[in-house]
Amino acid sequence: MVIDTVRCVGCMDCVVACKTENQVPEGYNRDWIAYDVQGTFPTLHMEIRSERCNHCDSPPCVHCCPTGASHVHDVGGVVLVDYDKCIGCKACVASCPYGARFINPDGYAEKCTFCIHRVEQGLKPACVSVCPTHCMHFGDLDDPNSDVSQLLASRKHHTLMPEAGTKPRIFYLT
Amino acid sequence: MQELTITRHNEMIDPVLHIWSWQIPVYLFIGGLVAGIMIISGYFVLQGQYKRNVFSCFYLPHISLVLLTGGMTSLFLDLEHKLYVWRLYTTFQWTSPMSWGSWILVIIYPVLWSITLIRIPEQFQGKIPVFDRLSALINRHPQLIKNIGILNMLLGVLLGMYTGVLLSAFGARPLWNSAMLWMLFLVSGLSAAAAFVHLITTDEYERELLAKADNAFLTLELFVFGGFITGLLTSTRVHIEAVKLILVGPFAPYFWVLVIGLGIVLPLTLQLLAVNHKVKHSPVPPLLVLAGGLALRFVIVYAGQFSHWT
Numbered sequence: 001m002v003i004d005t006v007r008c009v010g011c012m013d014c015v016v017a018c019k020t021e022n023q024v025p026e027g028y029n030r031d032w033i034a035y036d037v038q039g040t041f042p043t044l045h046m047e048i049r050s051e052r053c054n055h056c057d058s059p060p061c062v063h064c065c066p067t068g069a070s071h072v073h074d075v076g077g078v079v080l081v082d083y084d085k086c087i088g089c090k091a092c093v094a095s096c097p098y099g100a101r102f103i104n105p106d107g108y109a110e111k112c113t114f115c116i117h118r119v120e121q122g123l124k125p126a127c128v129s130v131c132p133t134h135c136m137h138f139g140d141l142d143d144p145n146s147d148v149s150q151l152l153a154s155r156k157h158h159t160l161m162p163e164a165g166t167k168p169r170i171f172y173l174t
Numbered sequence: 175m176q177e178l179t180i181t182r183h184n185e186m187i188d189p190v191l192h193i194w195s196w197q198i199p200v201y202l203f204i205g206g207l208v209a210g211i212m213i214i215s216g217y218f219v220l221q222g223q224y225k226r227n228v229f230s231c232f233y234l235p236h237i238s239l240v241l242l243t244g245g246m247t248s249l250f251l252d253l254e255h256k257l258y259v260w261r262l263y264t265t266f267q268w269t270s271p272m273s274w275g276s277w278i279l280v281i282i283y284p285v286l287w288s289i290t291l292i293r294i295p296e297q298f299q300g301k302i303p304v305f306d307r308l309s310a311l312i313n314r315h316p317q318l319i320k321n322i323g324i325l326n327m328l329l330g331v332l333l334g335m336y337t338g339v340l341l342s343a344f345g346a347r348p349l350w351n352s353a354m355l356w357m358l359f360l361v362s363g364l365s366a367a368a369a370f371v372h373l374i375t376t377d378e379y380e381r382e383l384l385a386k387a388d389n390a391f392l393t394l395e396l397f398v399f400g401g402f403i404t405g406l407l408t409s410t411r412v413h414i415e416a417v418k419l420i421l422v423g424p425f426a427p428y429f430w431v432l433v434i435g436l437g438i439v440l441p442l443t444l445q446l447l448a449v450n451h452k453v454k455h456s457p458v459p460p461l462l463v464l465a466g467g468l469a470l471r472f473v474i475v476y477a478g479q480f481s482h483w484t
Contacts, residue, residue: 015181027184028184028185032181033180034179035179035180037175037177038175038177039175060346064270064343064344065267065270066273066276067258067264068265085258086261087253087254087262088254088255088256089252089254090186090252091270091344093186094191094194094344095343095345097482099184099188099191102186103185103193107253161483163410164483
């Protein structure tokens with residue numbers, strides 16, 4: 001996924017769409033908006049980002065899961081949780097430097113799935129499909145001709161906490 | 175300057191991680207204590223002390239079985255999806271320390287049972303015939319008894335190490351992400367087990383020996399603490415910030431007073447005086463060591479959750 005921080009206005013449509021589409025329990029969020037202000041007054045720079053699970057290439061949540069409930073999906077390397085295998089030990093929650101996971105009131109670990117149920121039907125994730133500024137792009141990073149690959153080839157971008165070594169796969173255009 | 179504001183407030187995650195409460199520190203403490211007990215009772219069995227009525231061979235393994243079950247119960251209470259706990263034993267995830275731990279515990283139970291069967295306490299003899307038969311079988315093979323002692327020591331070391339590795343494998347929590355943590359928890363577990371025997375045994379020889387051993391373990395623990403703190407202080411900014419939580423931050427009073435002062439320095443001083451016959455042995459130093467070991471797990475688990483990468 002590629003998110004254009006220049007276009008994002010923090011309207012939270014993506015947050016509402018995710019909660020509705022995935023019936024996220026009240027009081028919890030699979031995605032959220034971050035306002036990141038950096039610099040020294042008066043030279044300040046603000047970046048608005050729509051954040052969620054980074055579906056890392058080296059996912060510590062998958063590595064630490066004792067039952068294999070957290071796993072990498074065959075399609076697109078999406079990191080998912082099999083709720084019927086999850087024992088609610090919370091190791092995956094502790095292992096995520098992004099705080100992207102939470103424990104559902106029913107006891108299992110929950111997080112962004114990139115709306116895999118929609119993607120498998122050829123649709124885009126709910127957050128991408130509702131974004132009014134079209135700042136979010138979803139596609140195949142391995143395909144050099146895809147929309148997301150083209151954007152990454154032509155624009156400056158960064159990932160979140162690359163120093164944590166998890167190889168996040170959500171890229172923010174700047 | 176960097177100011178980050180997020181529109182999320184997930185329970186147990188924000189504003190700081192607090193997913194693990196008292197159950198995990200208690201589980202880690204009991205795990206370390208049982209690990210230390212296995213090493214001590216294994217050593218006594220290997221030394222042939224089971225031929226005498228010493229506490230470490232006669233009652234300690236039985237107590238450790240009860241303790242281990244208590245620790246496992248504490249871990250079970252922490253699970254959020256309790257009815258699915260059996261899923262741990264339908265797979266082995268080699269990259270997951272928790273998976274290793276759950277299988278290690280499966281091996282530890284029969285090994286602990288075998289050491290309890292070397293000597294069945296008088297009041298239990300004849301109650302369960304199969305245990306009496308197994309005990310008689312074990313006692314017909316002195317080499318088997320030695321092997322049981324060695325196996326207990328080896329698995330004790332593995333269990334003690336595991337309690338530390340479980341936390342240090344979490345790279346996202348800088349305070350835990352230290353290669354010294356397993357050693358710290360192993361030495362602390364040994365110290366707690368020595369204190370436990372010192373506290374309960376009525377055998378003078380055992381008490382004196384374990385008090386001396388505990389002094390060595392406590393001294394070693396101070397050195398390991400030195401390595402643990404130095405390692406984090408000379409690492410990246412996030413690791414320095416993490417260790418400051420226990421050195422000068424919100425967890426510092428608990429760390430310096432409960433863990434270092436009352437948990438190590440004071441009992442070490444009192445026990446040094448006792449083994450040099452300046453003062454009489456008393457239950458105070460071992461009780462302080464046990465409380466200090468528990469406080470160590472609480473401080474590390476709570477402060478570790480507080481530490482983060484941003």
